[in-house]
Amino acid sequence: MIPEWLSEKDNYIPKEEKNLYIEKSIFSLIKIVSIIRQNKNQAKLAYSINLYLLNPTLKVVSSIVMILCISISRSFIYLFIIDIYVLINLFLMEKKSRKRIIFKSFIFPLLTLIALVPSMYYGNIHNSLLLFQKLIITTLLMNLLSHNTKWSEISKSLKLLFVPDIFIWIMDITIKYIVLLGEHSINLLYALKLRSIGINSNKYKSLTGIMGNLFIKSYKMSEEMFHAMECRGFVGEYTTKVNLKLKKIDYVYFIINIVMVSLFIYL
Amino acid sequence: MHIPDNYLSPSTCATFGVIMLPIWRRASLKVKVEITRQKMPLLGVAAAFSFLIMMFNIPLPGGTSGHAIGGALVAILLGPYAAVFSVTIALVIQALFFGDGGILALGVNCFNMAFIMPFTAFYLFKLIKNLFKNTKGEYIGAFLSAYISVNMAALFAAVEFGVQPLLFKDISGLPLYSPYGLAISIPAMMIPHLLAVGFLEGIITVGAYSYIKKALPDVIYKEKVNKIRFLYIIIGILILVTPLGLLANGTAWGEWGPEKISNLIGFIPKGMEEGFHINSLISDYRFGFLNEYFGYILSALVGVIIILIIFKVLGKINMKSNTKGD
Numbered sequence: 001m002i003p004e005w006l007s008e009k010d011n012y013i014p015k016e017e018k019n020l021y022i023e024k025s026i027f028s029l030i031k032i033v034s035i036i037r038q039n040k041n042q043a044k045l046a047y048s049i050n051l052y053l054l055n056p057t058l059k060v061v062s063s064i065v066m067i068l069c070i071s072i073s074r075s076f077i078y079l080f081i082i083d084i085y086v087l088i089n090l091f092l093m094e095k096k097s098r099k100r101i102i103f104k105s106f107i108f109p110l111l112t113l114i115a116l117v118p119s120m121y122y123g124n125i126h127n128s129l130l131l132f133q134k135l136i137i138t139t140l141l142m143n144l145l146s147h148n149t150k151w152s153e154i155s156k157s158l159k160l161l162f163v164p165d166i167f168i169w170i171m172d173i174t175i176k177y178i179v180l181l182g183e184h185s186i187n188l189l190y191a192l193k194l195r196s197i198g199i200n201s202n203k204y205k206s207l208t209g210i211m212g213n214l215f216i217k218s219y220k221m222s223e224e225m226f227h228a229m230e231c232r233g234f235v236g237e238y239t240t241k242v243n244l245k246l247k248k249i250d251y252v253y254f255i256i257n258i259v260m261v262s263l264f265i266y267l
Numbered sequence: 268m269h270i271p272d273n274y275l276s277p278s279t280c281a282t283f284g285v286i287m288l289p290i291w292r293r294a295s296l297k298v299k300v301e302i303t304r305q306k307m308p309l310l311g312v313a314a315a316f317s318f319l320i321m322m323f324n325i326p327l328p329g330g331t332s333g334h335a336i337g338g339a340l341v342a343i344l345l346g347p348y349a350a351v352f353s354v355t356i357a358l359v360i361q362a363l364f365f366g367d368g369g370i371l372a373l374g375v376n377c378f379n380m381a382f383i384m385p386f387t388a389f390y391l392f393k394l395i396k397n398l399f400k401n402t403k404g405e406y407i408g409a410f411l412s413a414y415i416s417v418n419m420a421a422l423f424a425a426v427e428f429g430v431q432p433l434l435f436k437d438i439s440g441l442p443l444y445s446p447y448g449l450a451i452s453i454p455a456m457m458i459p460h461l462l463a464v465g466f467l468e469g470i471i472t473v474g475a476y477s478y479i480k481k482a483l484p485d486v487i488y489k490e491k492v493n494k495i496r497f498l499y500i501i502i503g504i505l506i507l508v509t510p511l512g513l514l515a516n517g518t519a520w521g522e523w524g525p526e527k528i529s530n531l532i533g534f535i536p537k538g539m540e541e542g543f544h545i546n547s548l549i550s551d552y553r554f555g556f557l558n559e560y561f562g563y564i565l566s567a568l569v570g571v572i573i574i575l576i577i578f579k580v581l582g583k584i585n586m587k588s589n590t591k592g593d
Contacts, residue, residue: 024324032322035365067370071277074437104366108271119446127441134273139366146364154363164295167356173311174318174356175364181315182322204326208474211320215344215479218316219486222309229308 014198022207026189033182036175038097039151055250056153057243061160062257063145067138069264078267079133085260086140093148101143109135151175156240169238177221185214268336268424269361270376272369274445275427276435283427284374290351290382297348309345314353317341318360325467335464335471338420339413342385343392343476346488350385375427379420388416388472405480406473413472414465418457421464425449425456506567 042052070082090098109132116128145154155171188210196203246254302309320337342350355377361367368376395408429449432442447455479487 021324021326025322028322028324029319032319032365039364064370067272068277071273071371116446119442124441124446127437127443128446131273131444135271138272138369142363142370143366146366151364166295170311170314170352171356171360173308174314174360177312177315178318178360181312181319185319185323204470205474207323207325208471209478211323211340211471211475212478212482214319215316215475216483216486218312219309219483222306222312225308225312226305 014200016198022189022193022203026186026193029182029186029189033179033186036151036179039146042150052148053247053249054253055243055246056149057157057160058246058250058254059145059149060154060157062253063141064161066257066260067141069261070134070137070141073134073264073267074130075267076130076133078264079130079137081263082137082260083133085256086137086144089144090140093144097147101140101147105136105139105143108139153243157242159240159242165238165240168240173225177218180221181214181218184217185210188213268376268380268421269358269368270372270379270424270427272371274369275372275375275431276444277371279427279431279434280369280371280374282374283378287374287377287382291355294348294351298352301346302349310349310352311356313341313345313349314356314360317350317353318357320471321357323471325471335468336380336384336417336420337468337471338380338384339388339392339409339416339468340472340475342389342416343409343412343472344479344487347385347389349488350389351381354381354385375424379423379427383423384416384420387419388412391415402480406477409473409476410469414469417468418460418465421456421460422453425453428452428456506564506571 066082070079073079090101093101112135113128113132116124116131120128152172152175155168155175158168158171159165192203192206192210196206298310317337317340320340321334324334338350338354341353345353358368358373358376358381362370362373362376389412391412392408395411396405398404399407426449428445428447429452431444432446432448435443437443445452
């Protein structure tokens, strides 16, 4: 028999909720996870002419050198040439990531430009525009690098910059666990969303509880990971090798970069 | 608070990179001693955790939402040196792969968020915890340490921005990088952090800390040696940089004396004219016989000592009431 109180109709009307912070959190987590996933799968896809085939170490080093040159340079002409070069790179990208890169790289410099308006009003126009242009190029360059190179390869090539092996290894673990823990917290957030309707005071508490739970989960996961590593013979040492195999196309890329750096010196 | 490239001069970035090198080195040595091989993967997973904390949106009054940095939480849970490591890695991943924060500015960002923030948070937390010695004290400590540490990091970022136009100018005297001086950059950074971000950081830290404390208290970091030397070092640095205020022209907003007000609005409000005057012990932070800069440093030192004495006395009183309660 169904108890009587169960069949009674409730007239509970939850207070309407304005801010959708749980959805926002879920959305930003899904975005992160999908970006990492996409980067992993990219390498498997075949592209005809593109930047994926270039040697990743060369790409990382040249991007950093170029960012350094840009930040020192005071010449509009040099920045303009780099602008064109970066835009050519952008058009060699696949359509979907091209859109995302453009979106990501222009919003922040535009906000900066608005913030610089008062300073321009007082006559600081040249330097402000220079700053704006530099910002666009550097964010474009970094976003291009992260979209057209496998992340594990990028972190490996950090070895050339005297970054210790253990740091690179921890970075690889971090990227893997961002996905795992991210999925875990998406599940927790969905659970919270399904179980609470409207505004209630417990929601806040649960949100910080989710973070606490996430920490405990990560603690447990790291223990599990250690056992898995030990079973496979891990002794606490980790070495990475820098990929220095160069193909024909890499030499072309290398020469282009040398030209860019010499342009910086002469302009 | 992620400073992008080109806001700061390359030389500033290089300087902070050089400052961070010994900190990273010491952190890696410390972590090797503190963390057993069994816990080594924890560093990576903790870095993933501190990365993800930034993805959680928390509602703010006024219908918007923001996210916390989590540096304080990681420092309290894992200890300051492990926090240096994991926040650094989170920042590197953000800069390299997600385009948040600059590559050249990585040293500066790490200094603010992976060094100043966790260290301030950890040692403040310990200080307050030792003063109160009960659970409530721990929660107060967690909140305050998060609130103060995020503001400290913001203050450092604001100073780094603010000194750019003073140090780097072109031939015509116009600023080359971030054009706004200390008088603008400090309020612009500090007001949102003091009013909103600090509270957010505090609430998250207390909430997550209390949950973990109830659910799995063994995992929280315990330091074997009892030293709070580091807090003193940070306070020392802050005392030394107090004369920076002299670089900005004008007085602090809202802290005007009657003469200044008459300059600003043309007359002295009647109430103020006849109102009370405080003749402070150290007027205008200046000791007559000393250079202005030293006067500032000395005033800061005196202030800090007075606060420390007050806290010590409070701690004694609290301890007494605790023992009475037992």
